Amino acid sequence: xxxxxxxxxxGKIGERAMAEKSNxxxxxxxxxxxxxxxKQALFDVNLDILENQVTAMIGPSGCxxxxxxxxxxxxxxxxxxxxxxxxxxxxxxNIYDPGVDVVELRARVGMVFQxxxxxxxxxxxxxxxxxxxxxxxxxxxxxxxxxVTSLQKxxxxxxxxxxxxxxxxxxxxxxxxxxxxxxxxxxxxxxxLMDEPCSALDPIATxxxxxxxxxxxxxxxxxxxxxxxQQAARVxxxxxxxxxxxxxxxxxxxxxxxxxxxxxxxxxxTGRYG
Amino acid sequence: MTDMTTASPAAVARxxxxxxxxxxxxxxxxxxxxxxxxxxxxxxxFGILALVGLLTSILVNGVSSFRQTYVTLDVQLDExxxxxxxxxxxxxxxxxxxxxxxxxxxxxxAQFIEERGIAVEGLTKxxxxxxxxxxxxxxxxxxxxxxxxxxxxTVSFDVLTDGRIDGYYKGxxxxxxxxxxxNVSPAQLKLADALKDAGALNTRFNWxxxxxxxxxxxxxxAAGLGVAILGSAYMMLIVLxxxxxxxxxxxxxxxxxxxxxxxxxxxxxxxxxxxxxxSIVFGILGLAVFINYAGLPQSAPVVGGLVLMLMTLPTIIxxxxxxxxxxxxxxxxxxxxxxASKMQTIFHHVLPLAAPGILTGTIIGLAQAxxxxxxxxxxGMVAFVxxxxxxPPEGFFDPASxxxxxxxNWTQRGDPAFVERASGAIIVLLIFLVIMNGLAILLRRxxxxxx
Numbered sequence: 001x002x003x004x005x006x007x008x009x010x011g012k013i014g015e016r017a018m019a020e021k022s023n024x025x026x027x028x029x030x031x032x033x034x035x036x037x038x039k040q041a042l043f044d045v046n047l048d049i050l051e052n053q054v055t056a057m058i059g060p061s062g063c064x065x066x067x068x069x070x071x072x073x074x075x076x077x078x079x080x081x082x083x084x085x086x087x088x089x090x091x092x093x094n095i096y097d098p099g100v101d102v103v104e105l106r107a108r109v110g111m112v113f114q115x116x117x118x119x120x121x122x123x124x125x126x127x128x129x130x131x132x133x134x135x136x137x138x139x140x141x142x143x144x145x146x147x148v149t150s151l152q153k154x155x156x157x158x159x160x161x162x163x164x165x166x167x168x169x170x171x172x173x174x175x176x177x178x179x180x181x182x183x184x185x186x187x188x189x190x191x192x193l194m195d196e197p198c199s200a201l202d203p204i205a206t207x208x209x210x211x212x213x214x215x216x217x218x219x220x221x222x223x224x225x226x227x228x229x230q231q232a233a234r235v236x237x238x239x240x241x242x243x244x245x246x247x248x249x250x251x252x253x254x255x256x257x258x259x260x261x262x263x264x265x266x267x268x269x270t271g272r273y274g
Numbered sequence: 275m276t277d278m279t280t281a282s283p284a285a286v287a288r289x290x291x292x293x294x295x296x297x298x299x300x301x302x303x304x305x306x307x308x309x310x311x312x313x314x315x316x317x318x319x320f321g322i323l324a325l326v327g328l329l330t331s332i333l334v335n336g337v338s339s340f341r342q343t344y345v346t347l348d349v350q351l352d353e354x355x356x357x358x359x360x361x362x363x364x365x366x367x368x369x370x371x372x373x374x375x376x377x378x379x380x381x382x383x384a385q386f387i388e389e390r391g392i393a394v395e396g397l398t399k400x401x402x403x404x405x406x407x408x409x410x411x412x413x414x415x416x417x418x419x420x421x422x423x424x425x426x427x428t429v430s431f432d433v434l435t436d437g438r439i440d441g442y443y444k445g446x447x448x449x450x451x452x453x454x455x456x457n458v459s460p461a462q463l464k465l466a467d468a469l470k471d472a473g474a475l476n477t478r479f480n481w482x483x484x485x486x487x488x489x490x491x492x493x494x495x496a497a498g499l500g501v502a503i504l505g506s507a508y509m510m511l512i513v514l515x516x517x518x519x520x521x522x523x524x525x526x527x528x529x530x531x532x533x534x535x536x537x538x539x540x541x542x543x544x545x546x547x548x549x550x551x552x553s554i555v556f557g558i559l560g561l562a563v564f565i566n567y568a569g570l571p572q573s574a575p576v577v578g579g580l581v582l583m584l585m586t587l588p589t590i591i592x593x594x595x596x597x598x599x600x601x602x603x604x605x606x607x608x609x610x611x612x613x614a615s616k617m618q619t620i621f622h623h624v625l626p627l628a629a630p631g632i633l634t635g636t637i638i639g640l641a642q643a644x645x646x647x648x649x650x651x652x653x654g655m656v657a658f659v660x661x662x663x664x665x666p667p668e669g670f671f672d673p674a675s676x677x678x679x680x681x682x683n684w685t686q687r688g689d690p691a692f693v694e695r696a697s698g699a700i701i702v703l704l705i706f707l708v709i710m711n712g713l714a715i716l717l718r719r720x721x722x723x724x725x
Contacts, residue, residue: 075607075611080533103613104613105613106610106611107613110612110613111607111611112611113607113608119605119608129622133614134613183608186612187612
């Protein structure tokens with residue numbers, strides 16, 4: 001395990017780090033604290049998510065990485081007892097400002113979930129739903145175009161072009177997850193959040209989704225929570241390590257995986273715990 | 275085999291010996307499993323037996339109510355008696371009562387007997403006409419009023435026979451029982467047999483049982499379920515139209531929007547309690563609120579419908595909340611995640627997925643309401659109603675009866691012919707209930723979704 005983390009993974013990251021350029025801050029968390037009732041789940045998290053990069057969040061179960069991710073599009077609002085303090089900005093605007101409408105926010109910050117969750121409707125309807133409720137198109141032909149381009153961007157179009165009216169739930173797990181990504185893209189967000197998007201998929205489907213994430217980086221800012229260190233190493237440019245509700249460290253992915261500053265990160269990526 | 279005193283003796287004993295030889299514990303376990311299975315079988319068998327017994331007794335008693343005995347007679351509609359002025363004025367024709375029509379039928383019967391030479395010794399004129407139902411003149415009158423041009427001619431008319439004569443052909447009345455009965459004599463039964471031989475008397479399917487209104491105590495042969503079926507249908511319409519939207523709206527609010535605090539907790543507990551409140555309590559409430567306070571008419575489907583709606587609401591709310599809860603949270607997250615508002619999430623995604631469950635709950639609630647009797651007794655729906663309620667919405671305020679109340683009503687009456695009618699009404703009620711429950715099962719099967 002040690003060998004693997006230090007050699008193979010690090011080798012791959014090296015190449016990618018070379019191509020990297022400095023990016024603007026897309027989202028920023030400042031002193032973010034999250035409480036579930038009495039229990040505090042996140043402690044003073046300060047974290048930047050850079051534009052057109054993939055930011056991975058790793059850490060053992062219950063460390064708060066998913067909680068932080070769900071703060072970024074205020075999905076935690078749906079939980080009654082959840083309370084968020086501090087500031088999270090999207091393009092320098094505080095998304096927790098009372099004047100912010102969550103619907104608008106979520107249209108800009110899309111989300112893909114752990115378990116593929118297509119609507120029990122047709123593939124076309126799955127994609128078209130978002131653009132329709134946000135009034136992105138006026139005509140049917142425009143809508144159809146969005147459906148096609150979204151599916152193309154998600155790399156699913158060739159596989160499903162003959163059965164757009166078949167139910168989305170009838171696809172394989174990997175296809176369903178790419179359908180969910182296409183559905184998120186269709187709303188034309190600027191940020192896409194992914195909560196362990198490959199944990200329910202087999203290795204081949206995982207590889208396809210990872211490839212897709214890498215392509216999407218061109219046009220979108222992506223934050224991904226993952227349990228797989230290899231995945232974080234493969235797809236991300238920056239990695240944030242969480243532990244017990246604290247952000248342990250955040251840095252270039254190659255740095256985190258080759259030369260972490262914190263002992264806890266070192267232990268985690270080498271498989272000593274978590 | 276093993277020394278039980280050594281370390282961890284149980285483990286040793288367990289792993290030693292053949293799997294095919296059963297120890298005491300295994301034998302005991304098998305025996306208790308067998309006992310439980312037999313007990314279960316006995317319980318199921320008892321239930322089936324009770325159901326079969328119930329259905330057989332109802333069918334044996336009630337099926338005959340769907341058949342009725344008639345005498346076909348050529349009745350001469352004497353213009354001199356029915357329309358003295360001869361101008362077929364409907365107003366004036368209405369003034370002619372059934373007392374004028376009765377002799378026409380009696381005459382037709384006497385004529386028929388004379389023509390065929392049927393012996394009537396020992397029977398007075400009154401005895402002969404006694405085999406005809408007292409309802410027959412009224413039926414003839416309504417035929418004439420429906421088509422006054424028939425006056426002056428002769429019509430072939432199916433005359434309803436008296437309940438005892440009808441009972442004779444259904445096995446309820448025998449020669450022996452007729453001896454003791456002051457309402458019917460064996461000679462009358464013989465006359466009926468003679469008429470049957472002459473081809474005038476026959477027993478056929480009884481549509482009137484489903485369409486005719488109730489009849490008085492002395493005319494069980496004419497009693498029908500028409501008003502009761504209409505009344506029940508009106509009430510079900512009201513219950514459906516009110517309790518479905520109110521129940522679903524309340525459930526959606528409680529399940530999706532309401533903050534979880536003490537007030538909503540109290541409401542939840544009380545809804546569950548409301549489902550267990552005896553139905554007669556709702557009747558008292560209906561009497562006090564809808565009739566005494568709001569001044570709505572008694573015996574009206576609108577009051578019955580409102581009371582039954584109150585009764586059905588808890589059932590629908592509980593079923594709807596269960597159906598909403600059963601929609602996986604991932605669907606909600608998916609919709610919220612692409613920026614659907616809470617309302618959009620619920621109405622576009624959650625509600626359609628919960629719809630089969632909601633409909634099933636609603637139909638079962640309606641079926642309960644259809645069979646409910648006690649609250650209707652209190653709001654006066656037990657009244658004797660012969661007038662059909664008019665078409666809705668005015669008809670909601672007209673007096674009407676209801677199926678279960680009609681059953682209750684008929685079982686209170688003296689004439690044994692009403693036992694047959696009551697059982698027949700139960701069969702009709704059961705058919706409706708089976709159809710409704712079947713629909714609920716069908717909906718559930720048809721729209722059941724897997725995620």
